[in-house]
Amino acid sequence: MNQAHFDALIEADERIEPDDWMPDDYRNALVRQIAQHAHSEIIGMQPEGEWITRAPSLRRKAILTAKVQDEAGHGLYLYGAAESLGTPRSELLDRLHTKTQKYSSIFNYPTPEWADIGAIGWLVDGAAIMNQVPLCRCSYGPYGRAMVRICKEESFHQRQGYQIMLSLSQGTPEQQAMAQRALDRWWWPSIMMFGPPDSDSPNTGRSMAWGIKRFTNDELRQNFVDATVPQAELLGLTPPDNALVWNAERGHYDFGEPDWDEFARMVRGEGEIPDVRIGVRRAAHDEGDWVRKAAAAYAGKRDARSAA
Amino acid sequence: MTADLLTHVLRQGDRALVLSHRLAQWITHAPTLEEDVALANISLDLLGQARHLFTYAGEIEGKGHDEDHFAYWRDAAEFRNPLLVEQPNGDFAVTIARQVFHDQAALLYWESMTESTDATLAALAARARNETAFHLQHSAGWLIRLGDGTDESQRRAQAGVDAMWPFTLELLGADDEGALRADGLIGGSIETAWRAAVAGTLLEAGLRTPTEAHQRAGGIHGTHSEHLEPLLEEMQQLARAHPGASW
Numbered sequence: 001m002n003q004a005h006f007d008a009l010i011e012a013d014e015r016i017e018p019d020d021w022m023p024d025d026y027r028n029a030l031v032r033q034i035a036q037h038a039h040s041e042i043i044g045m046q047p048e049g050e051w052i053t054r055a056p057s058l059r060r061k062a063i064l065t066a067k068v069q070d071e072a073g074h075g076l077y078l079y080g081a082a083e084s085l086g087t088p089r090s091e092l093l094d095r096l097h098t099k100t101q102k103y104s105s106i107f108n109y110p111t112p113e114w115a116d117i118g119a120i121g122w123l124v125d126g127a128a129i130m131n132q133v134p135l136c137r138c139s140y141g142p143y144g145r146a147m148v149r150i151c152k153e154e155s156f157h158q159r160q161g162y163q164i165m166l167s168l169s170q171g172t173p174e175q176q177a178m179a180q181r182a183l184d185r186w187w188w189p190s191i192m193m194f195g196p197p198d199s200d201s202p203n204t205g206r207s208m209a210w211g212i213k214r215f216t217n218d219e220l221r222q223n224f225v226d227a228t229v230p231q232a233e234l235l236g237l238t239p240p241d242n243a244l245v246w247n248a249e250r251g252h253y254d255f256g257e258p259d260w261d262e263f264a265r266m267v268r269g270e271g272e273i274p275d276v277r278i279g280v281r282r283a284a285h286d287e288g289d290w291v292r293k294a295a296a297a298y299a300g301k302r303d304a305r306s307a308a
Numbered sequence: 309m310t311a312d313l314l315t316h317v318l319r320q321g322d323r324a325l326v327l328s329h330r331l332a333q334w335i336t337h338a339p340t341l342e343e344d345v346a347l348a349n350i351s352l353d354l355l356g357q358a359r360h361l362f363t364y365a366g367e368i369e370g371k372g373h374d375e376d377h378f379a380y381w382r383d384a385a386e387f388r389n390p391l392l393v394e395q396p397n398g399d400f401a402v403t404i405a406r407q408v409f410h411d412q413a414a415l416l417y418w419e420s421m422t423e424s425t426d427a428t429l430a431a432l433a434a435r436a437r438n439e440t441a442f443h444l445q446h447s448a449g450w451l452i453r454l455g456d457g458t459d460e461s462q463r464r465a466q467a468g469v470d471a472m473w474p475f476t477l478e479l480l481g482a483d484d485e486g487a488l489r490a491d492g493l494i495g496g497s498i499e500t501a502w503r504a505a506v507a508g509t510l511l512e513a514g515l516r517t518p519t520e521a522h523q524r525a526g527g528i529h530g531t532h533s534e535h536l537e538p539l540l541e542e543m544q545q546l547a548r549a550h551p552g553a554s555w
Contacts, residue, residue, distance in 0.1 A: 045335065045336045052335060053332060053333060054542060054543065054546050056380075056546045056550070056553075056555045057547065058325075058362075058379055059359075061332075061355060062352060065335070065355065066348075068336075068348065069344070069348035072335075114546055164555070168555075172552075175553055284336065287339070287399070290460050290461055291340075291343075291400050291461070292339055293460075295453050295457065298452070298453040298456050301456060
């Protein structure tokens with residue numbers, strides 16, 4: 001009966017809500033995906049947050065602060081969506097801090113130059129939008145609704161990132177060179193954000209059937225390349241891929257094969273940056289422990305006083 | 309008079325910018341995600357106030373300088389912020405104590421400035437007053453929670469209050485702005501109102517109001533603590549590496 005109702009909702013492309021019966025596998029797959037997304041939002045605050053104190057103009061400083069603030073807000077909605085499936089934020093943060101759950105490995109690349117902030121907005125947020133817009137139709141209601149708001153904000157971020165790249169590419173020769181270096185650094189990692197090729201993506205079939213996922217990795221990757229190459233041309237910048245060429249017959253760009261070995265290394269969390277990212281998170285959490293305890297103690301006293 | 313007004317506007321703009329920068333340093337390090345959002349929000353409001361004030365400073369000065377000139381191309385000795393706002397963040401209790409003292413002074417200041425005879429400052433004050441009222445609600449709310457929370461939080465809150473208290477007198481007005489006051493450009497002293505309001509917050513938090521310890525001042529005249537220079541160095545480095553560039 002329960003299973004039949006669930007199957008009927010999925011079949012009719014309707015939303016599953018927190019109180020609806022759902023199979024354990026569906027619930028677990030969603031918690032895993034939403035948690036990884038939430039973790040990615042809050043870890044993603046770090047590489048950009050490092051540049052707030054160094055932003056080269058007050059306008060850019062304000063835009064970047066607002067962006068990083070949005071990411072904290074996205075983390076909050078997403079942890080809320082996961083809580084509606086019965087897993088509290090504190091538990092998910094513990095899993096992040098103990099590395100038993102992952103975040104997007106894109107945030108394990110360094111941001112040595114200001115132009116990286118532009119490239120992240122343009123490419124990384126651009127790729128994230130491609131991945132996330134279909135999730136607005138996710139079968140699980142709270143996640144789909146959170147994604148609507150997140151995608152709206154992400155598209156601002158993408159435009160702001162592109163504006164940074166535009167200013168640099170129209171700027172001094174040093175600024176132009178900085179923009180090209182950032183594109184060189186972020187092109188392939190962004191291409192790999194869509195995950196492994198379909199031939200090597202074990203969860204895709206089930207996630208598509210359940211309406212958690214709407215397009216395959218390779219479909220989204222192609223959309224991203226098709227959208228991004230003309231944008232790079234407009235900037236006068238060249239993506240670092242010799243195989244990149246317009247294929248009139250397919251109506252798409254052909255492009256080279258990413259370095260999947262590097263992708264695997266990044267997903268495994270090799271290198272120094274993952275420890276830095278988790279270290280910052282854990283330190284914030286541990287050093288904030290007395291503050292959270294104080295807030296809880298105060299709330300308890302206040303409730304006791306108002307009950308008396 | 310123009311020189312006095314310029315100094316006054318820069319004092320306010322520098323105060324807002326430097327405190328905005330300090331709060332931005334909390335982002336990704338806050339005790340909860342909600343506080344990451346809140347501190348970023350307050351930082352952004354202060355940055356917005358600073359930008360308006362610097363733009364106005366450029367108009368008063370009349371040399372064609374924009375907001376970024378005042379933020380990025382002046383050295384520490386040219387900054388006119390009170391010492392309080394350049395003090396390092398410390399733990400969350402230090403930050404909150406600094407913020408309560410600041411927000412209370414800023415609220416009284418902006419309230420008085422809504423009646424300034426300077427139309428630009430009066431218009432800015434109308435908005436800044438509302439923003440600052442929210443900031444004070446946030447900071448005073450936290451000071452009360454920390455003071456009336458656990459033994460540890462009370463101890464830390466008192467330590468934060470004691471550490472920031474020596475920088476408070478400078479917040480309460482400059483001794484060289486009599487001419488501006490006489491012309492109605494700025495309001496009267498906020499000292500009595502500030503002392504009463506802060507004493508009330510500390511009382512509610514169960515914290516002791518420090519007795520008049522040795523007060524430190526000088527920031528509003530350009531004599532800063534050792535903490536401002538590294539802050540500016542980080543902030544200005546990239547902009548100064550590319551003179552004339554636009555971003």
